[in-house]
């Protein structure tokens with residue numbers, strides 16, 4: 391069953407463009423006046439105007455790729471055409487002034503730098519493996535040498551601390567600029583990479599105590615974690631979303647509109663209706679859906695026999711329905727649960743189909759689906775006599 395074709399509005403495309411960050415100027419290309427959506431045709435062809443600060447800007451290829459990855463994945467987009475232009479010297483001065491102003495004056499909405507890619511792991515219903523997927527992908531991406539934040543947004547039902555084998559209390563320090571206390575995330579080194587982890591599990595003694603927090607508004611908690619944690623530099627921030635996400639997702643869309651959603655589902659085709667609701671919710675708040683991950687897929691025993699315990703085809707069906715790519719299938723395997731219990735994500739040192747599947751999805755994310763923001767400097771800007779802008783880590 392496929393839905394009727396519906397191209398995005400100009401507003402939707404503009405929102406997707408806001409996730410494209412000029413790495414050197416540290417702001418998004420819409421805000422900087424570099425990109426705008428010119429038109430969307432009824433049959434889904436999008437024309438985007440991009441004005442580079444200087445014609446031969448070395449960031450051109452990256453900006454192009456970023457725009458295409460963001461915009462073309464909307465199911466209502468059949469093609470993206472970029473009309474390139476070059477800024478006049480007045481426009482260039484305005485852009486540089488805006489970037490400088492942003493860097494100095496604008497109170498950042500969150501402590502998450504503009505250059506950090508944000509991926510929220512969500513699902514329609516509980517128990518499908520959001521937390522397992524979050525920690526395994528975070529670990530596998532960190533193993534490639536990246537700094538990866540993990541925000542456990544499952545305030546009452548946190549499981550990230552156990553799954554990553556971290557249990558220290560969080561410490562705070564006073565922020566020199568604002569004088570306000572900032573929470574320091576717990577860290578764990580993974581090869582050349584680093585995990586930075588925050589969870590309510592680091593604030594309370596046990597999951598029972600966490601239940602007493604039921605009165606606490608979920609969105610407030612998320613907001614605090616995004617604003618009051620000293621996240622520092624990160625290539626990625628992965629967010630483990632709570633089940634049944636409505637409010638939290640809306641809060642996230644407001645605070646970090648550039649967030650990419652990954653939807654986890656099981657292979658049972660009948661379970662897709664619930665997952666579709668999660669996807670719809672994301673779309674309504676203009677969050678891009680980067681892809682679908684099918685978890686608890688066919689178990690293959692050591693003799694090679696296949697056991698599709700939870701059915702077959704659900705991930706692909708969901709991906710087709712919502713027009714997002716299927717990023718991979720993770721078989722059901724005792725090593726996943728055991729790794730979670732032991733605090734050693736199977737994607738790190740584990741072997742077998744599940745470990746391989748996690749690593750392959752991490753690769754695909756880094757390579758293609760949500761590539762890290764590269765800090766290639768545009769030296770041409772300095773040649774034209776513009777003062778380079780220093781990006782504050784709070785972007």
Ligand SMILES: Nc1ncnc2c1ncn2[C@@H]1O[C@H](COP(=O)(O)OP(=O)(O)OP(=O)(O)O)[C@@H](O)[C@H]1O
Pocket residue numbers: 513515516517518519520521522523544547549632633685686687720721722723724725726727728730731744
């Ligand atoms: N591929 C898998 N193979 C085997 N066990 C798995 C797999 N994925 C997850 N599990 C196990 O299933 C249980 C539920 O997984 P997990 O906690 O990651 O789901 P969740 O969606 O985060 O749940 P909740 O909605 O409660 O937060 C855990 O015990 C986990 O170890």
Ligand SMILES: [Mg+2]
Pocket residue numbers: 520521522544547549630
């Ligand atoms: Mg969970």
